[in-house]
Structure formats: C-alpha cells, structure tokens
Amino acid sequence: MHGFIYIEFEKFALNHLSYKAWEEILAENNLQDRQYSPVAIYPDSEMKNLLSSISGRIQLPQEQILELFGMHIVPDLMKVYQAYIKPEWHTLDLLEHAESTIHFAVRKSTTGAAPPILEVVKSRHNEIVIRYVSERKMVEFGVGIIKGLAHFFNEADNISVELQKNEAEGSSKIIVRQLF
Ligand code: HEM
Missing domain, CATH: 3.90.1520.10 (H-NOX domain)
Known part of the structure; x- marks a missing residue:
C-alpha cells in the first residue's frame, strides 16, 4: 500500500494513542525502523498488522477504525x-x-x-x-x-x-x- 496512506495512518493513530503506545505498536510489529516515504509502496500486511494492534489497544473494531x-x-x-x-x-x-x-x-x-x-x-x-x-x-x-x-x-x-x-x-x- 501507498506510503502516503501509512504516513496519514500514523497521524491518525496519534490522535487516538499516546506517542509511547504508537512506538510500542510499531515494535510489536517489527516496524520500529520503518520510515515511510510518500512515493513508495509497502506490503499490505503492515497495514493489516497495525490495524489489528490499534484495534486491540483502543477497543474499537477494525471496520470502525x-x-x-x-x-x-x-x-x-x-x-x-x-x-x-x-x-x-x-x-x-x-x-x-x-x-x-x-x-x-x-x-x-x-x-x-x-x-x-x-x-x-x-x-x-x-x-x-x-x-x-x-x-x-x-x-x-x-x-x-x-x-x-x-x-x-x-x-x-x-x-x-x-x-x-x-x-x-x-x-x-x-x-x-x-x-x-
Ligand atoms: C479524493 C478522492 C480519492 C483519492 C485522492 C484517493 C486516493 C487513494 C490512494 C492514494 C489510495 C492508496 C492506493 C495504494 O495503496 O496503492 C487509495 C486507496 C483506496 N481508495 Fe481511494 N481515493 C479517493 C477516493 C476514493 C473513494 C470515493 C473511495 C470509495 C470507495 C475510495 C476507496 C479506496 C479504498 C477502499 C482504498 C484502500 C485500498 C483497497 O481497498 O484496495 N477512494 N485511494
């Protein structure tokens, strides 16, 4: 998926989570070193994993997120x-x-x-x-x-x-x- 979407997803997540919680989610998914670029494409699995982790943390279904x-x-x-x-x-x-x-x-x-x-x-x-x-x-x-x-x-x-x-x-x- 488009890097622009990941960059926006991080901004969105930080409206719902502390920076510390976001860092923990990145680490849980082995994404702590990931630097998303707005002109590159990344595996869809990263979005699926981030969605699943956030859904667990903020207790909202993935569809609603x-x-x-x-x-x-x-x-x-x-x-x-x-x-x-x-x-x-x-x-x-x-x-x-x-x-x-x-x-x-x-x-x-x-x-x-x-x-x-x-x-x-x-x-x-x-x-x-x-x-x-x-x-x-x-x-x-x-x-x-x-x-x-x-x-x-x-x-x-x-x-x-x-x-x-x-x-x-x-x-x-x-x-x-x-x-x-
Ligand atoms: C201002 C209008 C829109 C823009 C600029 C836009 C742009 C984009 C971009 C950049 C992506 C990422 C593509 C990728 O990762 O390869 C995307 C994905 C997506 N777009 Fe749009 N889009 C627009 C309107 C819509 C509308 C009206 C829908 C309604 C159904 C829609 C549904 C989606 C969905 C569901 C995805 C996620 C990827 C997928 O499901 O395969 N988009 N869009």
Whole structure:
C-alpha cells in the first residue's frame, strides 16, 4: 500500500494513542525502523498488522477504525490530488470521477500503486452506486472517504451513505444519495 496512506495512518493513530503506545505498536510489529516515504509502496500486511494492534489497544473494531481513518484522510487527499479535482465539483461529482480520474491518476503517478477498482454508476440524478472489489477488503475506508468528502464540501446533512457488504461474493456496494 501507498506510503502516503501509512504516513496519514500514523497521524491518525496519534490522535487516538499516546506517542509511547504508537512506538510500542510499531515494535510489536517489527516496524520500529520503518520510515515511510510518500512515493513508495509497502506490503499490505503492515497495514493489516497495525490495524489489528490499534484495534486491540483502543477497543474499537477494525471496520470502525478504517471508517474513521477514511474520514480523517480526506483534507490531505484533496490537497495532494488537487490537480485532478475540478473546482466546481461537489461530493457526487467527485464520486462519479473517483475511478476514471482520481484512482487512475494514483496508478499512473506511483509505480506499484494499486487502489481498488471502483465501478461507479450514476443510477439516478441524485444517486451513485459504487461497487468495490479488492483483495484488501477495506471497504469501510472508502465509506469513511465518502463521509469525509461530504463534510469537506459542507454537504454532510444532505448526503446519505449506505454500505451493502457481500462477504460471500467478496464485493460490496456503497450507495450514496443526495437527499435534497
Ligand atoms: C479524493 C478522492 C480519492 C483519492 C485522492 C484517493 C486516493 C487513494 C490512494 C492514494 C489510495 C492508496 C492506493 C495504494 O495503496 O496503492 C487509495 C486507496 C483506496 N481508495 Fe481511494 N481515493 C479517493 C477516493 C476514493 C473513494 C470515493 C473511495 C470509495 C470507495 C475510495 C476507496 C479506496 C479504498 C477502499 C482504498 C484502500 C485500498 C483497497 O481497498 O484496495 N477512494 N485511494
């Protein structure tokens, strides 16, 4: 996974844990010497292990941590990938272009980056359905990103996000509606 995501994860973790606890978690996972670079890719297993350790420490399920992390990362994602985001876009516009413009740019700009393939369908004028398929099974991170985007665009009261997980098929659907 992208080093940028790990750097952001550390910032997020330090909002919930002391520095000492974070250092202990790194040591537990043999990551005490790891220096994440924002232009490199690291094994997904490191994220899985860090998530599991933090979940144990702060007594929150991993799914909830992923969603909170997704919400947390949005302002920085919007800064870093600003060049691919049109100034007139709001939440639904950005979601409509998340795969074709943004994840596409992520794959091009960092060799080895592998964001999930999102199948995005605008099912009605006020509704977007996103199908998520990824070996990483981190759909709640995407749900958090969407909620964070709604906050970012001051549309949180006007956007609903529904997650339909289908563990058997290994895919999930996120339905996003603009309410008024
Ligand atoms: C501002 C818009 C967005 C930006 C800049 C962005 C960027 C990124 C980046 C840099 C990664 C890491 C890729 C890697 O490690 O190889 C990533 C992963 C991910 N993105 Fe996005 N993304 C955006 C929108 C979305 C949206 C709308 C979703 C909704 C489903 C989403 C879902 C995910 C998930 C779940 C991952 C984790 C990796 C995985 O599950 O395979 N992203 N994204």
